[in-house]
Amino acid sequence: MEFQLSCPAPLRHDTIQMAHGGGGRAMRDLLESVMLPAFSNPALEGRHDAAVVEAGGARLAFTTDTFVVQPRFFPGGDIGELAVYGTVNDLAMAGARPQWLSAGMVLEEGYPIEELRRVAASMRRAADACGVAIVTGDTKVVDRGRGDGIYINTAGLGAVPAGLDLGPASVRPGDAVLLSGDVGRHGIAVMSVRDGIAFRTPVESDCGPLHGLVAALLDGGVTPRCLRDATRGGLASVLNEIATDARVGIEAREEDIPVLPGVAGACEMLGLDPLYVACEGRMVAFVPEAEAARALDLLRSRPEGAGAVRIGTVTDAHPGAVLLRTALGTRRVLDLLSGEQLPRIC
Amino acid sequence: MEFQLSCPAPLRHDTIQMAHGGGGRAMRDLLESVMLPAFSNPALEGRHDAAVVEAGGARLAFTTDTFVVQPRFFPGGDIGELAVYGTVNDLAMAGARPQWLSAGMVLEEGYPIEELRRVAASMRRAADACGVAIVTGDTKVVDRGRGDGIYINTAGLGAVPAGLDLGPASVRPGDAVLLSGDVGRHGIAVMSVRDGIAFRTPVESDCGPLHGLVAALLDGGVTPRCLRDATRGGLASVLNEIATDARVGIEAREEDIPVLPGVAGACEMLGLDPLYVACEGRMVAFVPEAEAARALDLLRSRPEGAGAVRIGTVTDAHPGAVLLRTALGTRRVLDLLSGEQLPRIC
Structure with missing residues (x-):
């Protein structure tokens, strides 16, 4: 990692x-x-x-x-x-x-x-x-x-099962980008008990295991290209790492990325972007377009993947860059943060 | 460990x-x-x-x-x-x-x-x-x-090679106890640069790998019962752990345990017993009596085992206890230290 x-x-x-x-x-x-x-x-x-x-x-x-x-x-x-x-x-x-x-x-x-x-x-x-x-x-x-x-x-x-070779090198333009649930909860949950900050809506960490979701995909006949859990640096860092290491572009739609209201509110209060806030029980799955719908069904079949959504697509345009289409229809570059938002989050 | x-x-x-x-x-x-x-x-x-x-x-x-x-x-x-x-x-x-x-x-x-x-x-x-x-x-x-x-x-x-099962449970009364070299160097070397203590004779740590000695034994046809490297707590702690876990007694001869003069001198100055001072490149091998001579030759065939010696024998008397026969012919119990002699040695 x-x-x-x-x-x-x-x-x-x-x-x-x-x-x-x-x-x-x-x-x-x-x-x-x-x-x-x-x-x-x-x-x-x-x-x-x-x-x-x-x-x-x-x-x-x-x-x-x-x-x-x-x-x-x-x-x-x-x-x-x-x-x-x-x-x-x-x-x-x-x-x-x-x-x-x-x-x-x-x-x-x-x-x-x-x-x-x-x-x-x-x-x-x-x-x-x-x-x-x-x-x-x-x-x-x-x-x-x-x-x-x-x-x-x-x-x-x-x-590791024979023949299975997950990793950035397998990601291809056209692949669907899936996310297993809402983002930013772990970072905000830790912040809520640090320095005595109290948020209006209590936020619980998403801290939990992902192996069940992976087994669901593999047992269900889906072979992902690459899986990565979003931890330090949040969803934005995962997408950037894959875009860089796989030399592909990624396009995602901001409104498709689930963020709990409590997380959104806390982020606004703290001046944080939830897409950069750590998760500890969320993964991004890159799967072939043809398997995307089935993969989503398989993820949603388990409680920890109930909130799974498709957030975007891999492209051969702008290799190394992640573009986010906003609700207003504009596009912004989702860059790798230079430093960190929250120290000692994991 | x-x-x-x-x-x-x-x-x-x-x-x-x-x-x-x-x-x-x-x-x-x-x-x-x-x-x-x-x-x-x-x-x-x-x-x-x-x-x-x-x-x-x-x-x-x-x-x-x-x-x-x-x-x-x-x-x-x-x-x-x-x-x-x-x-x-x-x-x-x-x-x-x-x-x-x-x-x-x-x-x-x-x-x-x-x-x-x-x-x-x-x-x-x-x-x-x-x-x-x-x-x-x-x-x-x-x-x-x-x-x-x-x-x-x-x-x-x-x-781990098939069929090889090294560990305390395999140790038997009558087994020979071999030591791959002189003891106490690592602890004294670290002490010599801590708190500005200077010893008359400079001591270098024995810090080094032991896998070559193990390969020499196995390739040479010796199957040890149990191998253990002497680190924190030194030789005395290893002997005590094995005696306890294998429910056997161990008898060793003090004068057969090599200690460099520089280590002995530093220990005297600091009030330490070299048998409790950490090594980082020494192992104790428990081998069947019949294989002891060959095992010693194999250990000595490599530079890191050049100083290998037999220090004692496993016995069914006094299970759990390590007895040391001193140069004067008396016997003393080599007990597990309650605390520690040297903190943060590894």
Whole structure:
């Protein structure tokens, strides 16, 4: 998900800025100029949420994610659930059946053990809900003032069906762009308990697993070109990443993108664009036009995909750019944000 | 390596203490009373450095470790090398051929990007030296004062040969206990650059990979019962863990355990027991008595095993306890430390 980029750009800073973790251009630049050149290898070039590798004769998806969300408990979820669902979702986006997770914890001296129990129980519940097991782990303790309660890394492993090769490289002009539900809830839910901001309409995070939706598509005979969950940087960043990595254009219709009134209101109050606000249980599916209607039906057949909609189409015009047709009939470029809107959202 | 324990004990503290990360009894108690009950599943019961799981028809070792060593650069290594070798070694201890790594980084706002380049290059060099590739990653940024420059999680994946089942459960009374080299160097090397302590004789960390030694044993026809690398808590903790988990006694001869004079001198000055000081490139091999001589020859055939020695024997007397025969002919119990000698050593 984050080591998947190309075309090095010079960095504007000598030190790490909060923006380098925001899912936007600064993060992309850091990865392209530091991580990718250092680690370069064929698996990284897949530019997808999980690497697909071969081991012991099996085709496996392998992925990692660290969770530093602040606060650790928010409406609709907590850091433990997020740590499980986030990695389950990255595996699912590669078409894998999520099976095994690791858990690496960095605990700060003074962190309440009662909360650790709560977080661990939450991880277990989330793992059970996804049919995965946490099979290996590690615990490190850092001095007070060198952490923030708890940071959780999860890595994940799952088998990828033979012949299935999801990823930006498979996306083609003419493909339909589907979205599994309304956007922006996770970011707003976290903001609502940060800094004591209260919104008129309470918003719950969409934090949840996506592997069921992927299984519904595959079992239903739909072969998507590419799946990607919208997390840091929101829907807009996903569309931009795919447009860049697949060298295609994307056209979307703003009024087709569902945003809950509570999210829209909070975004207006905070001066945020909901299309850039993080989700944690939403995916974008690029599917062949001929399979679009069936794919939508399959997504909607499950509760977590009840709000699935088609939002646009892939085009060979304007490769690398995402154009949004507004309700007024005008078009605007949906660009990659340079920094970030909301730090430490996951 | 750390979620592998049993028999819950009541915790003595309500909050996380530095000792909970030290590799001793406090860490064991935390894992037994919080993590293991929460995550319980058959793979965790293997009580080994890596879980052995099945995915896509393959038998795989899967492991994770987070590195928070302070300082990040020390004589003989740095946090980047440690992050690669540590996980490679955990895979090797399960008998797996290390193949794929993930890298999850938590960067602190203000961390110099030039150092990040150095660390990433170091990870790449170490990965190349082990024949593994870093194929997936993640980068998070936390606010100044909520991290310590960089924390690195690596998870690892590798295929385990059919029929090979290394682990504490396989250890038998009468087995020989081999050690691949001198102990205590990593901990002392890190201490030598922490708090400006200067030792008479400079000590370099033993930080390095162990998969070559494991391959030498397996290719040479030796099937070890159990392999374990001595990291946090040192040799003494490894021997205690195996004695407890395998329900056997272990007898070792103190004068057979190699300790460099520089390490011995530094330990004396600091009031430390070198048998409890962390290594990062040493393993203990439990092998059937009949294979002990050949195993030693195979270990010594490689540079990183040149100092391999036999240090003791597994016994059915005093199950769960490690007895050390001293140079004076007396015996002392080598217990699990309650806390830790050196915080943030890896």
